[in-house]
Amino acid sequence: MNKASKIYVAGHRGLVGSAIWKILESKGYTNLTGKTSSELNLIDQAATEQFFQQEKPEYVFLAAAKVGGIVANNTYRAEFLYENLAIQNNVIHNAWKYGVKKLLFLGSTCIYPRESPQPMQEEYLLTSPLEYTNEPYAIAKIAGIKLCESYNIQHGTNFISVMPTNLYGPNDNFDLEKSHVLPALLRKIHLGKCLEENNREAIQQDLNKRPIEGITGNASSTEILNILKKYGVTPPAGEQSGSVEIWGTGTPLREFLWSEEMADACVFLMENIDFSDIIESTSLRGGDTTKKQSQQTVSNLPGEIRNTHINIGTGKEISIKAIAKLIAQTVGYNGKLTFNTSKPDGTLRKLTDVNKLHSLGWHHKIEIEEGIEKLYRWYTS
Numbered sequence: 311m312n313k314a315s316k317i318y319v320a321g322h323r324g325l326v327g328s329a330i331w332k333i334l335e336s337k338g339y340t341n342l343t344g345k346t347s348s349e350l351n352l353i354d355q356a357a358t359e360q361f362f363q364q365e366k367p368e369y370v371f372l373a374a375a376k377v378g379g380i381v382a383n384n385t386y387r388a389e390f391l392y393e394n395l396a397i398q399n400n401v402i403h404n405a406w407k408y409g410v411k412k413l414l415f416l417g418s419t420c421i422y423p424r425e426s427p428q429p430m431q432e433e434y435l436l437t438s439p440l441e442y443t444n445e446p447y448a449i450a451k452i453a454g455i456k457l458c459e460s461y462n463i464q465h466g467t468n469f470i471s472v473m474p475t476n477l478y479g480p481n482d483n484f485d486l487e488k489s490h491v492l493p494a495l496l497r498k499i500h501l502g503k504c505l506e507e508n509n510r511e512a513i514q515q516d517l518n519k520r521p522i523e524g525i526t527g528n529a530s531s532t533e534i535l536n537i538l539k540k541y542g543v544t545p546p547a548g549e550q551s552g553s554v555e556i557w558g559t560g561t562p563l564r565e566f567l568w569s570e571e572m573a574d575a576c577v578f579l580m581e582n583i584d585f586s587d588i589i590e591s592t593s594l595r596g597g598d599t600t601k602k603q604s605q606q607t608v609s610n611l612p613g614e615i616r617n618t619h620i621n622i623g624t625g626k627e628i629s630i631k632a633i634a635k636l637i638a639q640t641v642g643y644n645g646k647l648t649f650n651t652s653k654p655d656g657t658l659r660k661l662t663d664v665n666k667l668h669s670l671g672w673h674h675k676i677e678i679e680e681g682i683e684k685l686y687r688w689y690t691s
């Protein structure tokens with residue numbers, strides 16, 4: 311990529327897309343293009359083709375997707391499968407058709423089997439059944455990996471797939487039903503602290519920025535208390551402390567990566583790594599049949615090529631209970647944390663093996679304690 315290359319960031323307003331955009335700008339890339347979903351609905355095949363035909367981007371970051379936490383994935387199963395398949399089919403196919411030089415596709419670590427050995431190596435893909443709560447989303451992401459891989463093998467394109475662990479950071483989704491665990495708990499615990507301190511102004515500010523089911527800060531105290539109670543945030547009453555509800559048992563383990571570091575990894579790979587380098591690093595691990603083929607060009611490779619995607623994570627895990635306690639400590643919340651076991655736990659462990667990423671030359675720096683502090687500063691500023 312040179313600084314004047316035309317770069318399309320699909321999903322440039324999202325958690326990861328906005329961070330990719332920011333990094334590209336800060337590195338001096340001057341020819342960036344992005345469209346909101348209302349300007350360009352990537353589910354629309356004709357509109358997507360027209361965009362590629364007219365704009366002819368040279369590089370594409372595919373960070374547009376239907377995204378959500380465990381309950382959203384489990385509830386809107388058809389949307390997660392259909393929309394993600396459609397978005398990635400349209401973008402990846404047109405990237406090939408209109409000569410995109412390199413594309414980076416974002417998948418997810420939920421592509422790995424529910425009972426995968428830990429930490430999860432790229433080679434564990436498609437070795438046993440998936441976790442039920444996000445199976446449709448995972449199937450779409452697996453199809454995306456295979457689409458990139460297959461266009462590379464059949465047509466000689468340079469499309470790279472990355473599988474991020476759970477992400478968090480500025481511009482995340484803080485919806486209390488549809489978001490991921492970290493933004494949801496940060497917001498609930500923040501609201502719990504505001505109730506603890508009887509800080510009505512801070513609660514009003516929060517609801518004005520992000521209304522819950524149409525309830526804003528202008529609603530009556532009763533309406534506000536009722537909506538917070540519905541999402542598991544209750545005020546202290548007399549001698550009794552307030553409480554914040556955590557979904558599930560709190561025992562599942564998760565790995566969290568700061569979204570701006572995720573974006574940094576994406577830009578690093580786009581700038582430095584080609585599909586042929588990935589084949590080489592995959593073969594160096596000895597995990598598949600490309601072992602003796604690393605010196606050949608991609609289009610000439612005989613035999614089987616698979617598991618060319620790259621995990622992106624920290625390689626470190628923490629329980630949901632511990633993450634809730636860490637957030638409470640950062641926010642300064644003293645109330646109770648309760649567990650609602652009628653909500654799903656999902657996968658019990660999904661720790662990434664990041665050796666391939668490290669061997670390609672990228673390593674994370676921000677640990678979870680620092681990340682939560684940064685996120686809370688961003689959230690309350």
Ligand SMILES: NC(=O)C1=CN([C@@H]2O[C@H](COP(=O)(O)OP(=O)(O)OC[C@H]3O[C@@H](n4cnc5c(N)ncnc54)[C@H](OP(=O)(O)O)[C@@H]3O)[C@@H](O)[C@H]2O)C=CC1
Pocket residue numbers: 320321322323324325326327345346347348350351352353372373374375376377397416417418419474475476477478481482483490
């Ligand atoms: N967040 C996480 O923890 C993880 C995310 N990922 C993956 O990383 C990628 C980025 O996720 P994240 O940034 O969190 O997602 P966000 O929900 O924050 O952003 C999604 C983006 O996709 C765009 N988009 C959605 N539907 C369409 C559509 N039909 N047409 C055009 N644009 C659309 C949205 O555009 P607009 O705002 O204009 O509507 C938005 O900019 C996704 O592929 C996701 O699967 C993987 C693992 C973990």
Ligand SMILES: C[C@H]1O[C@H](OP(=O)(O)OP(=O)(O)OC[C@H]2O[C@@H](n3cnc4c(=O)[nH]c(N)nc43)[C@H](O)[C@@H]2O)[C@@H](O)[C@@H](O)C1=O
Pocket residue numbers: 377378379380381383418419420443444447475476477488489490491492494495555556557558562564630653654655656657
């Ligand atoms: C990134 C990944 O994210 C999704 O998978 P997930 O990791 O299971 O998603 P999650 O972040 O929503 O939950 C993680 C854990 O946390 C618990 N939990 C507690 N309390 C809250 C809570 O208040 N909200 C949420 N959402 N979860 C909570 C929750 O019960 C679960 O045990 C995929 O569907 C898919 O999108 C994907 O790729």
